[in-house]
Amino acid sequence: MSKIITSENVSVYYGKQRAINNINLDFNVHNITALIGPSGSGKSTYLRCLNRMNDLINNVTVSGSIKLNGKDIFSPQMDIVNLRKTVGMVFQQPIPFPFSIYENVAYGLRLNGIKEKKILDVRIEKALRQSALWEEVKDSLHDNGFSLSGGQQQRLCIARVLAVEPEVVLLDEPTSALDPISSAQIEDTLVSLKNEFTFIIVTHNMQQASRISDWTAFFLDGKLEEYSATKKLFLNPDKEKTSDYLNGKFG
Numbered sequence: 305m306s307k308i309i310t311s312e313n314v315s316v317y318y319g320k321q322r323a324i325n326n327i328n329l330d331f332n333v334h335n336i337t338a339l340i341g342p343s344g345s346g347k348s349t350y351l352r353c354l355n356r357m358n359d360l361i362n363n364v365t366v367s368g369s370i371k372l373n374g375k376d377i378f379s380p381q382m383d384i385v386n387l388r389k390t391v392g393m394v395f396q397q398p399i400p401f402p403f404s405i406y407e408n409v410a411y412g413l414r415l416n417g418i419k420e421k422k423i424l425d426v427r428i429e430k431a432l433r434q435s436a437l438w439e440e441v442k443d444s445l446h447d448n449g450f451s452l453s454g455g456q457q458q459r460l461c462i463a464r465v466l467a468v469e470p471e472v473v474l475l476d477e478p479t480s481a482l483d484p485i486s487s488a489q490i491e492d493t494l495v496s497l498k499n500e501f502t503f504i505i506v507t508h509n510m511q512q513a514s515r516i517s518d519w520t521a522f523f524l525d526g527k528l529e530e531y532s533a534t535k536k537l538f539l540n541p542d543k544e545k546t547s548d549y550l551n552g553k554f555g
């Protein structure tokens with residue numbers, strides 16, 4: 305299976321404090337990979353490496369190699385804006401821009417130079433359909449994004465990311481602030497889109513990881529403790545610590 309992102313010996317320091325230690329992890333294209341592990345184990349820090357979001361945090365040192373489609377993301381030739389378009393990100397708190405639903409999705413498209421209304425209309429409808437929000441908002445596209453429910457706002461944030469046609473979407477606990485029905489809608493959305501995108505999701509919800517992901521990486525104390533097909537990791541983990549974590553013995 306082809307790898308869309310490969311990472312080798314990735315370590316991250318906040319000042320002198322090491323947060324992750326020599327992570328080697330590759331991601332299969334058009335799969336969903338879940339990153340699980342106790343609080344503070346380094347999942348979000350690692351996730352933020354994949355589109356260089358850590359560059360935005362003061363005093364962070366990242367070392368090791370990360371390649372996207374074989375290209376070094378740390379190379380001086382790498383265009384950061386383009387990297388973050390190709391590897392989009394959805395956060396825990398759905399925070400729409402203070403604009404209309406339409407303009408929320410148009411934002412990234414306009415930044416990418418798309419100005420013609422007809423093209424914007426088509427791309428916005430496509431992204432809102434992909435995020436399963438279109439039917440709910442098609443008659444209120446010019447209402448403020450904040451008029452939506454929390455779950456709808458998160459689907460709007462997903463549409464905003466999908467509109468610029470990324471290859472990989474990073475999701476950092478995207479449903480932890482949502483009710484179970486909204487969470488299930490987002491899970492269904494991700495599963496329905498995995499032939500078009502590669503998803504990497506940090507989640508504390510073990511059921512969610514086992515329901516939607518193809519691969520699961522278990523982080524512990526800044527290290528990658530175990531990585532395998534999700535069914536294997538949940539049913540027959542190699543490491544005792546993985547089994548203990550899955551059984552709620554710690555974390």
Ligand SMILES: Nc1ncnc2c1ncn2[C@@H]1O[C@H](COP(=O)(O)OP(=O)(O)OP(=O)(O)O)[C@@H](O)[C@H]1O
Pocket residue numbers: 318323341342343344345346347348349350361
């Ligand atoms: N901006 C930051 N500045 C300093 N230390 C940080 C920063 N972000 C994370 N850390 C530290 O790095 C370590 C890993 O944190 P990280 O948030 O990546 O873990 P996590 O597994 O995603 O945790 P959680 O599940 O609680 O989100 C922790 O010790 C944390 O305190």
